[in-house]
Amino acid sequence: MNAFLASPFAAQPAALLVGLLLAWLVMRLGRGAFPLRLFGAAMSIGAVMGTLILFLETPFELHANPHGFSPFTIAFVFAGLPEEAAKMIGVYFLLRPYYLNRNSHDLVLAAASLALGFALLENMLYISAAGENWGRLALTRALTAVPFHMFLGLSGGYAIARADLSASRLGRWPRILAAWAGLGILHAAYDLSLFLLKGEAAAPPVVGRVANGLGLAPATMLYALMLGALAVICVMALVSLWRLDRPPFLRIERATNRAAETRSVRVLLSRGAGVVAAVALIAPSLIALVISGAFAYLVDQGFALLWVAVGAVCPIAAGVMLLAFPPSPPFKRMPLAWRRGLGWGSVLAAGLALFAVERWGQQPFRDMLAASQTVRGVESDLKGDHEAAIRAYDRALANNPDFIDALAKRGAANANLEKFDLALADFDQAILLRPDNPELLFQRSEIHRNLHQAWAVIADLDRAIEIAPTSSSLWAARAQAHMEVRDIAKAQSDIAQSERLGPRDPMMLRVMSVLLLEHGDIEGAMQALDADLQANPNDAAALFSRGRLWLYQQEPGKAAMDFERSGQVLTFLYPSLWRFLAGARLGEDPAPELATKLSAATDAKWPLPVARYYLGKITAAEARAAATTDDERCEADFYAAEWMLEQGKTEPARPGLETAAEECPVDFIEYEGARAELRRLDHEAKAAAAAAAK
Amino acid sequence: MSETESAMSPPDPEASERRDMALFTQRNLEKFLPLHDTIAAGRSAFSVCWPGLVFPQAWFLYRKMYGWAAFACVTPLLVTSIHAFGGYGNVLAYAPALAAISGRRLYVGGARRTIARIRAAEPDEAAAEDVIRRAGGVSIAGAVIGALFFIAAVSIGSRTGVYVGLKTAP
Numbered sequence: 001m002n003a004f005l006a007s008p009f010a011a012q013p014a015a016l017l018v019g020l021l022l023a024w025l026v027m028r029l030g031r032g033a034f035p036l037r038l039f040g041a042a043m044s045i046g047a048v049m050g051t052l053i054l055f056l057e058t059p060f061e062l063h064a065n066p067h068g069f070s071p072f073t074i075a076f077v078f079a080g081l082p083e084e085a086a087k088m089i090g091v092y093f094l095l096r097p098y099y100l101n102r103n104s105h106d107l108v109l110a111a112a113s114l115a116l117g118f119a120l121l122e123n124m125l126y127i128s129a130a131g132e133n134w135g136r137l138a139l140t141r142a143l144t145a146v147p148f149h150m151f152l153g154l155s156g157g158y159a160i161a162r163a164d165l166s167a168s169r170l171g172r173w174p175r176i177l178a179a180w181a182g183l184g185i186l187h188a189a190y191d192l193s194l195f196l197l198k199g200e201a202a203a204p205p206v207v208g209r210v211a212n213g214l215g216l217a218p219a220t221m222l223y224a225l226m227l228g229a230l231a232v233i234c235v236m237a238l239v240s241l242w243r244l245d246r247p248p249f250l251r252i253e254r255a256t257n258r259a260a261e262t263r264s265v266r267v268l269l270s271r272g273a274g275v276v277a278a279v280a281l282i283a284p285s286l287i288a289l290v291i292s293g294a295f296a297y298l299v300d301q302g303f304a305l306l307w308v309a310v311g312a313v314c315p316i317a318a319g320v321m322l323l324a325f326p327p328s329p330p331f332k333r334m335p336l337a338w339r340r341g342l343g344w345g346s347v348l349a350a351g352l353a354l355f356a357v358e359r360w361g362q363q364p365f366r367d368m369l370a371a372s373q374t375v376r377g378v379e380s381d382l383k384g385d386h387e388a389a390i391r392a393y394d395r396a397l398a399n400n401p402d403f404i405d406a407l408a409k410r411g412a413a414n415a416n417l418e419k420f421d422l423a424l425a426d427f428d429q430a431i432l433l434r435p436d437n438p439e440l441l442f443q444r445s446e447i448h449r450n451l452h453q454a455w456a457v458i459a460d461l462d463r464a465i466e467i468a469p470t471s472s473s474l475w476a477a478r479a480q481a482h483m484e485v486r487d488i489a490k491a492q493s494d495i496a497q498s499e500r501l502g503p504r505d506p507m508m509l510r511v512m513s514v515l516l517l518e519h520g521d522i523e524g525a526m527q528a529l530d531a532d533l534q535a536n537p538n539d540a541a542a543l544f545s546r547g548r549l550w551l552y553q554q555e556p557g558k559a560a561m562d563f564e565r566s567g568q569v570l571t572f573l574y575p576s577l578w579r580f581l582a583g584a585r586l587g588e589d590p591a592p593e594l595a596t597k598l599s600a601a602t603d604a605k606w607p608l609p610v611a612r613y614y615l616g617k618i619t620a621a622e623a624r625a626a627a628t629t630d631d632e633r634c635e636a637d638f639y640a641a642e643w644m645l646e647q648g649k650t651e652p653a654r655p656g657l658e659t660a661a662e663e664c665p666v667d668f669i670e671y672e673g674a675r676a677e678l679r680r681l682d683h684e685a686k687a688a689a690a691a692a693a694k
Numbered sequence: 695m696s697e698t699e700s701a702m703s704p705p706d707p708e709a710s711e712r713r714d715m716a717l718f719t720q721r722n723l724e725k726f727l728p729l730h731d732t733i734a735a736g737r738s739a740f741s742v743c744w745p746g747l748v749f750p751q752a753w754f755l756y757r758k759m760y761g762w763a764a765f766a767c768v769t770p771l772l773v774t775s776i777h778a779f780g781g782y783g784n785v786l787a788y789a790p791a792l793a794a795i796s797g798r799r800l801y802v803g804g805a806r807r808t809i810a811r812i813r814a815a816e817p818d819e820a821a822a823e824d825v826i827r828r829a830g831g832v833s834i835a836g837a838v839i840g841a842l843f844f845i846a847a848v849s850i851g852s853r854t855g856v857y858v859g860l861k862t863a864p
Contacts, residue, residue, distance in 0.1 A: 040760075040761060041760045041761070043764075044761045044763060044764035045760050045763075045764070047767065048751070048755070048760070048763050048764050048767045048768075048843070051767040051768055051771055051843070052767070052839065052843050052846065054771065055771075055843065055846035055847055055850060056846050058846070058849075058850050059849060059850070089835075089839070090839075093833070093835030093836075094755075094758075094760070094839075097828070097833070098828075099825055099828035099829035117764070121768060121771075124772060125771070125772075128775055129775070
């Protein structure tokens with residue numbers, strides 16, 4: 001079953017399933033009189049317009065965003081406004097003149113169908129790209145993005161139908177353009193919050209400032225923005241449908257020739273089917289809304305559960321549509337005995353529900369609390385306050401000790417604080433609960449890597465690759481692990497497989513660069529990093545690596561630029577140390593810049609003593625004495641030797657470099673640096689000897 | 695034959711069908727009528743549709759064949775983006791070209807079915823003719839959208855080397 005659900009073949013039907021439900025809603029809103037062929041034509045036009053937008057966007061490579069468009073530009077200029085324009089162009093120029101479009105009802109429902117076609121195409125592509133996580137994405141989009149698109153289309157169709165009733169041709173355009181701008185802005189607001197919440201783009205400072213002004217966490221404000229956009233469009237769609245039944249529009253009734261309908265059509269259009277579906281949609285959504293509202297009221301920072309409300313808005317709107325715009329006349333008044341029975345039945349059901357909540361409701365409530373506390377932990381993590389994040393995860397795990405998300409995130413936070421033993425315990429527990437999760441295995445392998453347990457790294461990655469053999473990053477990570485145990489043949493084989501699976505994967509390109517450098521191929525290593533930076537211009541780790549390669553090649557100017565750029569993103573002090581060395585090689589005075597960085601450093605962690613040594617505040621011996629582990633001592637040797645090299649003390653520097661090359665772990669940049677510098681010194685010594693011989 | 699005789703005689707179904715086809719097609723009737731006649735005679739018919747082959751999306755949209763237009767637009771995108779198709783994706787991406795080369799045959803077949811449906815649903819002659827005229831004809835807006843699509847597709851094709859396909863989902 002799990003294999004089936006992870007299969008991409010199961011993903012596409014799931015992507016289309018929500019379309020079936022929404023198509024049924026359209027048919028009911030059409031009261032059986034909406035032509036099926038018009039529905040098909042509208043869906044087709046929607047798919048065409050959706051593809052056109054995707055194709056027109058492709059040259060801008062928004063996924064990698066090499067042009068550095070801001071999230072506002074992407075949301076407004078590339079998503080909201082053009083997508084709504086495409087839909088309205090399709091409705092106005094292709095559907096409006098279509099021969100089966102007979103009245104305003106047909107036009108509005110055809111516009112909704114067009115938007116549904118557009119949304120389903122987008123849904124299939126997104127779900128296909130989600131890999132094995134498609135299930136969660138399919139559910140989220142079924143509750144939010146797909147109906148959101150359809151309701152936007154419905155409202156746009158209403159605006160065009162209303163504009164068609166204007167007296168003059170000129171008079172209709174201001175209405176249509178105003179509707180387009182309004183719908184485009186709503187769409188963009190939804191997309192903007194989604195981009196920022198998914199972390200696809202760094203939130204612009206204005207988001208933080210507005211959130212602060214409102215006294216909310218940025219994530220909470222973004223969820224509120226998304227919720228607002230969804231709520232507004234749902235209300236607009238409902239009002240559009242309500243107005244369609246009133247003058248100046250003509251009310252459309254269900255065809256009188258009911259005998260011509262097949263039995264299944266009669267069932268689908270029956271009031272009972274609508275009531276059942278509406279209850280199924282509205283009841284759980286209302287419960288979710290009530291719970292998220294209660295959290296907002298009862299729990300400190302309880303707005304963190306707004307995401308639950310986000311998923312509830314569109315189903316409620318769809319349920320209200322089913323109830324408020326039925327294709328058949330209302331039920332006849334029930335006999336008194338039936339009504340009494342229903343009343344007593346309701347009392348009994350309420351009693352049973354209370355009992356069930358008391359008996360079985362506690363754990364779901366605790367799960368929700370755990371989810372809420374985990375969200376708070378993530379917010380602290382994003383601010384860099386890992387201690388506070390761990391406290392939040394502790395509270396989450398007190399509510400539900402098996403809450404995987406909290407376990408994994410606490411493990412990651414512990415790793416950030418270099419408490420690797422605690423991190424390992426968290427990931428061990430998480431993997432015990434979810435042994436087939438490749439992401440958890442990968443994260444645990446990173447902890448093992450920090451503990452220099454190379455064989456444990458390989459064991460975890462072996463298992464992860466067994467589960468997710470198409471992940472290029474996993475193969476690249478294992479290549480790196482094989483390199484650390486000096487099994488170069490396996491490392492090369494793994495990196496070749498990783499390249500086949502993801503030729504632009506940043507991790508693969510970085511590991512490939514390290515592998516090439518190991519063979520002394522600096523040019524090749526540089527090319528791999530260039531390829532990475534071409535595909536991912538903001539990859540700070542790649543910039544840092546390329547800076548070091550420039551330095552080994554005696555190009556301190558280029559090195560300094562890369563170190564500066566990477567130092568703006570990477571939070572640790574190492575890029576600043578290397579920027580110092582590049583600056584010294586350029587003949588600059590690099591001390592002021594490093595001093596500024598040092599004053600901004602909030603903790604006294606390693607390699608702070610090295611920086612203080614570079615600034616002349618302590619000696620090399622004192623810096624080495626400040627090191628608490630072998631890893632730190634090897635780094636102290638390396639940086640002291642590098643500083644000697646910059647000062648022209650080549651021979652005194654050599655022993656330090658040799659010690660670093662021997663003692664530093666293979667995956668350390670200092671190991672790589674010591675070997676590169678020794679190669680350079682050897683090369684220079686040979687050249688000098690040859691020159692002397694001549 | 696006298697005028698009275700002419701008015702009394704039943705309408706010729708073949709001529710009526712040809713008139714409906716002319717109403718439906720409106721432009722370039724001479725390209726479609728021979729196909730229509732062959733099909734009406736119960737024989738199989740085919741004619742290479744060069745504009746359809748070169749500009750499939752634009753031609754289908756121009757001729758208001760929205761279902762086929764969607765097929766031509768979406769197929770290359772989906773088969774190259776959905777991993778389930780694996781290496782067959784790039785081959786399947788050419789399926790719309792096969793459909794487009796027989797575009798005229800598809801058009802005439804679709805037109806005949808649409809006309810038959812309209813005739814069955816609309817007893818009034820004038821109203822039926824009006825609906826047939828609206829159902830057929832060409833869409834300039836469709837052609838413009840199709841041309842935009844063609845330009846975008848050629849631009850992508852020249853960058854990726856794949857026929858209007860995307861290697862990864864955007």
